[in-house]
Amino acid sequence: MASRDAAPLLGGIEAGGTKFVLAVGLSPREIVSRTVIPTTTPEHTLAEVTRWFADHGPLLSLGIASFGPVELDRASPRWGHITDTPKPGWALTDIAGQLGRALACPVGFDTDVNGAALAEATYGAGGSSLAYITVGTGIGVGIVTGRQTVHGAGHPEMGHIFPRRDRDDFDFPGHCPFHGDCMEGLASGPAILARWGATLSDLPPGHPAHTYVAGYLAQLCHTAFATVAVETIVLGGGVMQTPGLLDAVRERTFALGAEYLPGRSRQQIVAPKLGQDSGISGALQLAARAFEGAND
């Protein structure tokens, strides 16, 4: 259906471990067409991606918000690669390089959660600085400060910081294969299931799991506020669908701050404003930035 005669579009990919969301748009928030394909082997998946964009192109530029870990250092020969993922076949896949060559356009590349943070900061929850936290099968955190996504030696992996445990909370060893009782090992969906045998939503309101999980997530939010002074924390993902949890985390976070942090009156904790669209909008925004960068 290569029948479009219109101007070139931005292309975006939200590259996940189970599915890739593809879209072309006039801007990050004006999507013209989108599709979803399953994540299989790199060869097959990237061939499908190339075919779909060729049918919907030409592209001005492509943005990829990818599952990780990824290499974000433009000076590294491995820039644009997925690095040491346990996902079979995908370790050391040059996803940005392969697609950039196949589609002959500049490529922007970042983590899925950094892309989502960028989209929420610009088009959703707002703020020139924002942390996007998703609490589901893992705990992913993307961070924007000074309107740029945060990366350095690597990229944010804040799901693997260690929350404080109370004196009477040392029975469960945690569920993270690397760190045991880090945030992800205590408050992700699988950790909750391993500890209490049910999802948080299925546990009755008075169950101590609600207090524990809200307490851990409040520490994560307090640490984000105290470390990078973000204006906005967006807190989403499956676990956050638990009724009352967002309010409990917000209340406990500000209690931890104890009216101390400068700028606290401008700090907020909110649900995602872009719903399921933050990832693909972020990918399209990465594309827009890559196009601008290539035309500086």
Added chain:
Amino acid sequence: MASRDAAPLLGGIEAGGTKFVLAVGLSPREIVSRTVIPTTTPEHTLAEVTRWFADHGPLLSLGIASFGPVELDRASPRWGHITDTPKPGWALTDIAGQLGRALACPVGFDTDVNGAALAEATYGAGGSSLAYITVGTGIGVGIVTGRQTVHGAGHPEMGHIFPRRDRDDFDFPGHCPFHGDCMEGLASGPAILARWGATLSDLPPGHPAHTYVAGYLAQLCHTAFATVAVETIVLGGGVMQTPGLLDAVRERTFALGAEYLPGRSRQQIVAPKLGQDSGISGALQLAARAFEGAND
């Protein structure tokens, strides 16, 4: 001694609660003249500052790396102010505005530790991303990412995150008047003195204080690596003069990471490379950036 006929210089102020370090330089690392004045009242101190720079000017621009909390939002009417400090007389002092008007030049303004982080990243320990941590009478943290200092709603106050305490470590309530047993309440000089009645250097090598403090600081470093993915952590201040402490913190930080964080092979923990000069060099670098910004 207003006798210089040379080209205008950069001016820098490291504004501390007990003393102000003033310098003029050809560049952030080429200081031509410097002095130190005690911090008294805002009126008297800023008059002294103005007089010294007038004698050593004219200035291209002025950079101020200040004790806090401070307002860093350029859009705020309180930009350039020290905000709600407990230091008598200094709350709501418009330090940047007053000095910019008096010296008729553009002003760059940031926290003392953000300034030091900028100088260490550029001229000292290196890295396009860096956390500067000083462990002394308090725990101050400045952060540079993407070659910019981090600020948002406020600025980093990472000394007030909560480290995990072990099951057998709940006897001491902590020494922070706001948070009790936050990092500063457990590992700053005054906290160590309050808990064990001596400085860490004066406690014998086998004393458990060494293990506790290294453990808390390792959590701080791991959290900085996992949150902002900095390449370099500079760990200085009086407490860090304790023999063996830097090595112990480094070892325990990487043990916490458990070979998981992407980019870990490029992450390092080092002593300050600029010694006592990081603050004033950072202030001069803020001046250089203010001059460039004013001339964009």
